[in-house]
Amino acid sequence: xxxxxxxxxxxxxxxxxxxxxxxxxxxxxxxxxxxxxxxxxxxxxxxxxxxxxxxxxxxxxxxxxxxxxxxxxxxxxxxxxxxxxxxxxxxxxxxxxxxxxxxxxxxxxxxx
Amino acid sequence: xxxxxxxxxxxxxxxxxxxxxxxxxxxxxxxxxxxxxxxxxxxxxxxxxxxxxxxxxxxxxxxxxxxxxxxxxxxxxxxxxxxxxxxxxxxxxxxxxxxxxxxxxxxxxxxx
Numbered sequence: 001x002x003x004x005x006x007x008x009x010x011x012x013x014x015x016x017x018x019x020x021x022x023x024x025x026x027x028x029x030x031x032x033x034x035x036x037x038x039x040x041x042x043x044x045x046x047x048x049x050x051x052x053x054x055x056x057x058x059x060x061x062x063x064x065x066x067x068x069x070x071x072x073x074x075x076x077x078x079x080x081x082x083x084x085x086x087x088x089x090x091x092x093x094x095x096x097x098x099x100x101x102x103x104x105x106x107x108x109x110x111x112x
Numbered sequence: 113x114x115x116x117x118x119x120x121x122x123x124x125x126x127x128x129x130x131x132x133x134x135x136x137x138x139x140x141x142x143x144x145x146x147x148x149x150x151x152x153x154x155x156x157x158x159x160x161x162x163x164x165x166x167x168x169x170x171x172x173x174x175x176x177x178x179x180x181x182x183x184x185x186x187x188x189x190x191x192x193x194x195x196x197x198x199x200x201x202x203x204x205x206x207x208x209x210x211x212x213x214x215x216x217x218x219x220x221x222x223x224x
Contacts, residue, residue: 044214091154103148105153
């Protein structure tokens with residue numbers, strides 16, 4: 001079974017630039033999540049999709065972060081403009097309804 | 113707001129030692145508690161616990177949940193250097209859909 005695919009693996013940008021991350025979930029998983037993990041902390045949920053609809057985006061900084069899942073499969077997360085404090089690992093995960101989450105390898109973002 | 117507290121935050125042991133990692137939580141309408149192992153970036157699933165007092169076991173790892181006292185422990189016996197990782201505890205509440213709230217994690221280092 002193929003896992004959750006994410007790209008790029010690493011990204012280095014300067015503050016105020018924009019960046020986008022891509023995620024392809026496990027086939028058949030209706031629920032997709034984006035988590036932000038700052039060094040030394042546990043993952044924090046940014047947004048949760050059920051198919052192509054948003055279930056929870058209460059912790060997404062909407063002034064600079066956006067995410068979409070147009071066809072209910074893959075998803076993109078964008079940051080515009082980036083700030084220094086956005087430096088983190090961005091993890092995508094997927095699950096079948098009420099089942100355990102499977103995580104991708106993440107994107108390591110460094111904002112200079 | 114759901115909350116997860118893990119202890120200790122870091123632990124250094126020698127190969128062959130037994131370790132116990134702790135996780136206490138506050139969650140509205142508890143549904144499940146999950147343990148993940150994070151070696152590099154992608155957390156990998158270890159256990160899902162939903163009922164009190166029933167031990168889940170996988171090789172040298174085991175975990176148990178106490179829903180009355182609101183905590184869980186993860187035991188690793190005969191530790192190996194390959195057990196070195198961050199161990200994350202997360203809880204899921206019925207009111208939060210499938211959203212997981214993570215603790216900060218315990219950084220375990222096993223020295224030869």
